[in-house]
Amino acid sequence: MREHLGYSDLCNEVMMTRSVHRGAFVLVEGVTDDRVYGKFLSDEARILQCHSKDTVKRCIKELVHRRGVREAIGIVDADLDLLDRKCPESPVFYTDNRDMEMMCIGSNALKDVLDEYGDREKLRTFREKHGPVRDALIAASYPVGLLMHVSKRNGLDLNFGDLDVSRFIDPKTLAIDLSAMVDTVVMNSRPSGISRKRVLRLLESEIEDLDNPWYAARGHDTVDILLLALRKGFGSFNARSLTSGALGGSLRLAFSDSDFEDTRLYRDTRKWAEKAGLKLWNIEERTADATSWPIDIVRDSVS
Numbered sequence: 001m002r003e004h005l006g007y008s009d010l011c012n013e014v015m016m017t018r019s020v021h022r023g024a025f026v027l028v029e030g031v032t033d034d035r036v037y038g039k040f041l042s043d044e045a046r047i048l049q050c051h052s053k054d055t056v057k058r059c060i061k062e063l064v065h066r067r068g069v070r071e072a073i074g075i076v077d078a079d080l081d082l083l084d085r086k087c088p089e090s091p092v093f094y095t096d097n098r099d100m101e102m103m104c105i106g107s108n109a110l111k112d113v114l115d116e117y118g119d120r121e122k123l124r125t126f127r128e129k130h131g132p133v134r135d136a137l138i139a140a141s142y143p144v145g146l147l148m149h150v151s152k153r154n155g156l157d158l159n160f161g162d163l164d165v166s167r168f169i170d171p172k173t174l175a176i177d178l179s180a181m182v183d184t185v186v187m188n189s190r191p192s193g194i195s196r197k198r199v200l201r202l203l204e205s206e207i208e209d210l211d212n213p214w215y216a217a218r219g220h221d222t223v224d225i226l227l228l229a230l231r232k233g234f235g236s237f238n239a240r241s242l243t244s245g246a247l248g249g250s251l252r253l254a255f256s257d258s259d260f261e262d263t264r265l266y267r268d269t270r271k272w273a274e275k276a277g278l279k280l281w282n283i284e285e286r287t288a289d290a291t292s293w294p295i296d297i298v299r300d301s302v303s
Contacts, residue, residue: 007058010050014063014072021046024278025063025072027056033100036252037075040260044279053077060092070276073269082215083149091272096264098145101219101248103263105226109254110134113226116250117242122234129173133234136174141222142213143176143203147185149216150202158199159189165224171232174225178203223248257283 014025023044028034030049038047050056056074063069074092077099081088088094096103104110114123114133123133130136144163151158168181182200210216227247230239260266261283273280 007050007055007062010048010055010059011062011067014048014059014069015067017046018069018071023071024273024276024280025069026280027059027072027074029053029056029076032248032252033075036100036104036255040257040266040281040283042279042282045281050074053079057089057092061089064091071278073272075265075269078215080149080152082212083146093265093269093272097214098217099219101223101251102214102217103265104251104255104259105134105137105217105219105222106214107255107259107262109251109256109259112254113247113250117230117236117239117247118234119236122236126234133229137222137226137229138213138217140169140174140176140225142210142217143178143181143207144185144221145218146206146210146216147182147199147203148218150199150206154202156194156199157189158185158194160185161188163188163221163224165221165228166232169225169228171228174229174233219248220244223251 010027017025023042023046026037026041026045026047027050028037028047030051034047034049041047050059053076056076060072060074063072072091074088076088076092076094078094078096079098081094082098097106110133126133126136144160144165147158148160150156151160163184167184168177169175170177179196179200182196182203186194186196186199224244227242227244229235230242230247235242260281266281266283269280
């Protein structure tokens with residue numbers, strides 16, 4: 001039932017909790033954000049799901065700028081704002097890339113997942129022929145995300161739900177067929193009356209002007225493409241029964257303290273917390289605890 005709460009209800013919940021809790025409040029979009037950021041959160045901080053990016057922003061505006069709550073911050077996916085060069089209004093913070101899943105893809109979590117589900121020999125062959133897997137994934141997925149930007153900018157109202165990436169991605173090479181991708185999206189958007197040739201021209205123009213593909217690539221598409229490659233390209237036997245949800249969960253689980261520490265999001269929110277005199281993340285504490293263990297216990301734990 002919590003997903004039906006309005007932003008005023010969520011703000012009231014923070015205000016009531018604030019009477020007994022003096023630490024930070026971290027407002028996030030949904031359950032997966034809660035799971036990822038929650039594992040790095042200090043015991044002195046609380047996390048609250050708001051169920052949409054807009055609700056997070058509205059809550060922060062109400063709490064911080066109207067009710068004077070200085071202990072609250074919001075963390076949301078950047079989405080297409082990075083392509084539009086839009087910056088969040090503090091204390092709302094954006095993910096480094098388009099969304100939280102893309103931060104996982106850009107980290108060592110991808111290597112851990114490939115070690116678990118990839119076939120070593122097939123991966124070696126793929127890298128020899130097509131380069132690093134991460135680069136190939138981004139090259140395959142960013143045009144889909146960029147087409148969403150084209151659709152929004154030009155009022156095309158294209159539908160990107162339930163896309164079958166196998167219709168335009170080669171699972172062996174991860175090469176993308178732009179024309180087939182546009183056809184798939186337009187077909188998915190019926191009845192639209194949209195000229196496919198015009199959409200393709202608009203997309204190709206945006207690709208020429210794009211500075212950073214990471215700002216365009218969407219996590220959902222990238223995970224689906226990785227799943228296709230693991231099932232029909234360089235995956236091992238245990239990848240055959242993988243689902244998109246399970247693969248995304250594996251990436252989030254593999255996203256470690258050191259991965260999060262390397263993000264701009266961590267650095268910016270840590271600066272905010274230090275300035276506010278609050279304890280936000282527990283990474284430093286866990287690192288200190290690990291280095292204080294007896295050396296024989298550390299060796300046993302990693303052997």
